[in-house]
Amino acid sequence: MNNRSQNGFSFLKYALILFYVVFLIIPLCIMLSNIKNADIKETFTSISFINALRNSIFSSVIATSVSVLLSLTAALCLRRTDIKIKNVFLTVFTLPMLLPSVSHAFGLILLFGSNGILTRLLHITGNIYGFYGVVGALVLYSFPLGTLMFYDVLRYEDYTQYESASVLGISKTRQFISITLPFLKKPLLTVFFAVFTMTFTDYGVPLMIGSKYITLPVIMYNEVIGMLDFAKGSVIALILLLPSLLLFFINKRNVTDNLPLMRKGVKVSSSLGTRALSYSFCIIVSVVISLIMLSFIYVSFIVKYPQNTSFTLDNFKSILGVGRIKYLFHSLVISFFTAVMGTVMAFFSSYITTRTRIKNSSILHYITVSTIAVPGVVLGLAYAFSFKQTPIYGTLFILIAVNTVHFIASPYLMISSSLRKLNENIENVGLTLGVSRLRIIKDVLFPLSLITVIEMFTYFFVNTMVTVSAVSFLTSSANMVLSLMINQFRAQLLLESAAAISFIIFCINILLKIVFVLFKKAIKRKGYLSVI
Amino acid sequence: MSHKLEVKKLYKTFDDKKILNNINFYIDQGEFVSVLGPSGCGKTTLLRIIIGLEKADEGTVTVDGTDVTSFSPSKRKMGIVFQNYALFENMTVLRNVEYALLCAKKGKKQAREISMALIEQMHLSDKINKYPSELSGGQAQRVAIARTLALSPEIILFDEPLSALDVSTRLEMRSELKELQASLKTTILYVTHDQEEAVALSDRVMVMSEGVIRAIDTPYNIVNCQTDEFVNEFVKKNIQIKAESLKRFIN
Structure with a gap:
């Protein structure tokens, strides 16, 4: 690398590190430095806290166990059996990702609440509010993540060991127990902790459907927003941080372990019985997810459920009407700029750490990756502590910053994997031909990783559209976003408007996904992408 | 008269390991010189230093008598073909x-x-x-x-360009490279670990081991008149083994 470009990228590295110092490290330090022994003692002796801690652990463990089991089954059905329309099933399985967590809880209320659609239709007795509702909604919320993680892992399993086992006459069941399950041991642990962290730190679901079943994030939210007790909030934030940190270190160890070499992808052939079971499973899961989606759509278009089920567009008019349309506008602006800023930051961070030999670039790598260990609700509280007295508090910028930091780790890892696959001498060829690194990035590396870049953009956009945890402590009427209005409307018993918001968010996200798929197809038609 | 390319007193160390140790050689205009040696002997590092992708700890690289050691790769009048081609x-x-x-x-x-x-x-x-x-x-x-x-470029560097090819394509490409050099009259520095390839293509062969040049000579002399134990072991024996295998195959 010549001196000019070395200096340029070195400067960029420091600028990125400075961003993390200001928007990650300092806020966390400020928040944690506010914790005093007395606060810890007071928090840990409070009965409500002990109950909430117990509820959080219990509901998260149950929800995680169910979710991991279901997502593993789903991934096995899609990767290890030769059922048809796998893409359709995968799309349906991942649809819940396009909705905020509150919407899943809200969907369950619409279906199984006191006046729920299915409650009335099937004359179901019992109560969805509380533990069962929380677990159900958390399963729904975390199921797509688990499925995608297992789906990805199963792609890299080596088929030659199955061939050897078949030659030795080992039965399929035995192969599953002695080959597949040991292969899945580490990923299982990673997925379990990822899902656990997700469910343990989510406050949208218990807030919406928990009723008297209070969990830690809800207490934290109530203490900070309701009682303005930031100290107690910080103690809870610290507890919420622990499983994420554990996950981070487990993952770090897993990543450094050598991955088994995949000589041959697994060939799929399954018996009629396995196929029938897989179809049944996939269809049942798809129906459940679709029912939740359909419940939003249905309730969005009626006057008042269940009293007046006539068709209306008034719910959308009330959201998109004067005075409220700005919340949609805020959501779109924040999501768009988070996507732009996050994608650019992740791309250049990854470029510096994977394709240059700039000194100490590993610091940038570790900081970027470590953001995954900070739950959104903790980051949001840390920002509230640190930026409350600054001009950026209450602006759209603070929400863009918090979302960028909150979501950057996964896109960074995505683009790093993509850039690492590209020939390591591309820039060297450029240097010998007298072409600058920036021009090589623009003309070669960027086009070659375009699909990943678009995927990163979509990831940032969709997640920012649906997030409630990272932004809940940082919004006022000046920067309120759409996802936070779902609970507000529900609290005002405006279920139809709340459903309409979920529907709007879903439509925007699905539209973006469709554009992405079309774009990907258009790029693939160019021919050169077979190498990526 | 100055040589087309001259390398003098080149040293390079990575993590306290000497990769190149007092490398001195020259190439004249239109010459085809191969750098032959086992993996890890420092031949690719030498190539990268010559073209300017790597900095030497000590030593100079001159082209037509001009010291280009501090020049950027694109100003050295050289081109390079990498092992995996690195096409866009x-x-x-x-x-x-x-x-x-x-x-x-x-x-x-x-x-x-x-x-x-x-x-x-x-x-x-x-x-x-x-x-x-x-x-x-x-x-x-x-x-x-x-x-x-x-x-x-006035000098072309090749970094094991044929190693990723199958045997028949490799043989085909060898003769094409030779023809190309003859028609362009370009100076070529060619890195390989394949003894047969070095001997078949080059005007002179430079044998390297553990960062040191063990011999520079014509292919004939490298194969037949060497006293250095490593050169004999690495070049002569390997070529003899390949010839024996070929003979057995034909028989």
Whole structure:
């Protein structure tokens, strides 16, 4: 690398590190430095806290166990059996990702609440509010993540060991127990902790459907927003941080372990019985997810459920009407700029750490990756502590910053994997031909990783559209976003408007996904992408 | 008269390990010199230092008597063909060759003319609109050579360019390389670990081991008149073994 470009990228590295110092490290330090022994003692002796801690652990463990089991089954059905329309099933399985967590809880209320659609239709007795509702909604919320993680892992399993086992006459069941399950041991642990962290730190679901079943994030939210007790909030934030940190270190160890070499992808052939079971499973899961989606759509278009089920567009008019349309506008602006800023930051961070030999670039790598260990609700509280007295508090910028930091780790890892696959001498060829690194990035590396870049953009956009945890402590009427209005409307018993918001968010996200798929197809038609 | 390329007292250390230890040699205009040695002997590092992708701890590199040690790679009048070619996968064959010329501010028309001539010379005229992923190993290598030649380098460096090819393509490419050098009269420094390849292609062969030059001589002398134990072991025996295998195969 010549001196000019070395200096340029070195400067960029420091600028990125400075961003993390200001928007990650300092806020966390400020928040944690506010914790005093007395606060810890007071928090840990409070009965409500002990109950909430117990509820959080219990509901998260149950929800995680169910979710991991279901997502593993789903991934096995899609990767290890030769059922048809796998893409359709995968799309349906991942649809819940396009909705905020509150919407899943809200969907369950619409279906199984006191006046729920299915409650009335099937004359179901019992109560969805509380533990069962929380677990159900958390399963729904975390199921797509688990499925995608297992789906990805199963792609890299080596088929030659199955061939050897078949030659030795080992039965399929035995192969599953002695080959597949040991292969899945580490990923299982990673997925379990990822899902656990997700469910343990989510406050949208218990807030919406928990009723008297209070969990830690809800207490934290109530203490900070309701009682303005930031100290107690910080103690809870610290507890919420622990499983994420554990996950981070487990993952770090897993990543450094050598991955088994995949000589041959697994060939799929399954018996009629396995196929029938897989179809049944996939269809049942798809129906459940679709029912939740359909419940939003249905309730969005009626006057008042269940009293007046006539068709209306008034719910959308009330959201998109004067005075409220700005919340949609805020959501779109924040999501768009988070996507732009996050994608650019992740791309250049990854470029510096994977394709240059700039000194100490590993610091940038570790900081970027470590953001995954900070739950959104903790980051949001840390920002509230640190930026409350600054001009950026209450602006759209603070929400863009918090979302960028909150979501950057996964896109960074995505683009790093993509850039690492590209020939390591591309820039060297450029240097010998007298072409600058920036021009090589623009003309070669960027086009070659375009699909990943678009995927990163979509990831940032969709997640920012649906997030409630990272932004809940940082919004006022000046920067309120759409996802936070779902609970507000529900609290005002405006279920139809709340459903309409979920529907709007879903439509925007699905539209973006469709554009992405079309774009990907258009790029693939160019021919050169077979190498990526 | 100065040599086309001269390397003097070159030293390089990585993590306290001596990679290059007092390397001295020269190449004259139009000469084809191979650097032969086992993996990890420092030959690729030597190549990278010569073209300027790596900095030496000590020593100089001169081209036509001019010290280019501090020059950037593009100012050294050299081109390089990498082991895995490093073609721009998002560009067609024509665009791969044309790219450097356009970046060097050559006019579009001139860039196109030069590129087309080089593509024709490399027998790739029917592939101009193909992407690298649609080419065979031999064709991809020809594109890499054409791209390197586009800026008319006076010295071309090859970093094990044939190692990724199958046997028949490798033999074919060997003779093409030789023909190319004869027609262009370019100076070539060629890194390989294949004894047969070095002997078949070169005017002189330089044998390296553990960062040190063990011998520089004509292929005949390297194979037949060496007293150095490593050279005898690494070159002569290997070539004899290959000849024996070939003989057995023919019989």
